[in-house]
Amino acid sequence: MDVKQVLSEYMEAKNLTIQGFSEKIDTSRSTISQYLSGKYSGNIGNIERRIEDFLKSEGFFGAAGTTEIHKPEETPGIFITNDVKGIIGICRSCQNEQGLGAILGRSGYGKTYALKYYADKPKVIYMECDELxxxxxxxxxxxxxxxxxxxxxxxxxxxxxxxxxxxxRHNQGYLMIFDEADKLLNKYTQKKLEIIRNIYDQSNVGIVIAGEPQLNTQLKKFSERFANRIDMAVHLDGLNREDVERYLCKYDIxxxxxxxxxRIATNRSYGCFRILDRTIQNILRVMEGNRITLEAVEIATKMML
Structure with a gap:
């Protein structure tokens, strides 16, 4: 396995940004960025020796040139953020302990993305709710x-x-996920959530409900009995700088x-993972050459409503 591949796996396993790794080997962020994207015009042999020496000191590069990656207990095939960790964690806890959990976060924060990933596991039922x-x-x-x-x-x-x-006893360990559960609740539709509460109260099944932040207020107003049964909840915070830098680590930027x-992705008024992904897709459509520039970002943002 080559040095570049080992470095990518090391950064993924350690949740490191390009900036974070460049500081570890005392070099510039742009050097590592260009090296990973295959655009480095300097002495590749020198930079690879520095990277390889560091990876060996960390136990991530064997003497025979094989990797010894010490990955986390679970390595999901999705982009990991603190929000995603919280979503997966609460789903796992509710499934293992037959608990009732709530996930609250704005649209675009990645709730559905992470919940559908978890729903691929055995004994998980996923339902995307709507008003009808x-x-x-x-x-x-x-x-x-x-x-x-x-x-x-x-x-x-x-x-x-x-x-x-x-x-x-043959069907223990199930989890039911109700995504966009806020769409089930108003003063005329409490019975929808009461069905879910009734199943939870009288059977051995874990349940997770997810929705917009106002779901918390809706539950307390329209279904206090349901709200009182919630064992755990996670409030999503959105992306931070480290998340964005890791997401962009393979681009020359x-x-x-x-x-x-x-700034766009972490903006508290409109920033979210969905905005980040759409911005990058638009940049890739308009960029000239192989490097992402400020001009390309400005053009890409004008393409969105």
């Missing part, structure tokens, strides 16, 4: 996910069959462009 759903729709969806036959009986009977399924993208 009825209590019957929710029951039918859960039956479908559990492969239970939908019988022509009352909703009360169908919910009891779902609870019996989760109570069975000027300091001015980096600072502007960081």
């Amino acid at each position: 759903m009825t209590t019957t729709d929710i029951i039918t969806y859960i039956e479908k996910m559990l492969q239970l036959p939908s019988k022509d009986t009352s909703n009360w009977d169908r919910v009891n069959r779902i609870k019996d399924y989760f109570r069975s 000027t300091d001015e462009a980096m600072n502007e993208i960081v």
Whole structure:
């Protein structure tokens, strides 16, 4: 495995930005950025020797040229931020402990992105809610996910069959995720959430609800019994500078462009992961040459509403 690949894996495992790594070997951020993107015009042999010596001292480069990467317990195939760690952590806890958890964060903060990733795990049911759903729709969806036959009986009977399924010793360890749960709640629709609460109260299943920050207020106003049962909650903070720099670590980018993208992505009024991703996609469409410049960033941002 070559030095560049080992370096990329080391930075991923340690959650390091280009700036963070460059400081470790006392070189400039632009040198490491250009090296990783294949645009370095200096003496590659010299820079690779410095990188390799450092990686060996960290135990990340074996004597025979093989990597010895000490990765975290779980290495998701998604971009890891503190928010993503919180989402995955609360899902894991609720599944293992049959708990009730809430995830609160603005649109674009990556809730759905992370929840759908976790939903690929065994015994996880994911539902994306909307305003048009009825209590019957929710029951039918859960039956479908559990492969239970939908019988022509009352909703009360169908919910009891779902609870019996989760109570069975053969079906322990399930988690149900209700994304955009704030869309289920207003003063006329409490019954939708009461169905979920009823299943949780009388069966061995973990539940996570996710939605906009106002979900917290909605729960306390329209479904206090549900709110009182929440064991744990995570409030998403959005991206920080380190997140953005790690996301851009494989691009050749000027300091001015980096600072502007960081400003956009971390803005507390509109910044979020979705804005960051859209900005980068627009930059790649308009950039001239192989380096991201401030001019390319400014053009790209004008392409968005």
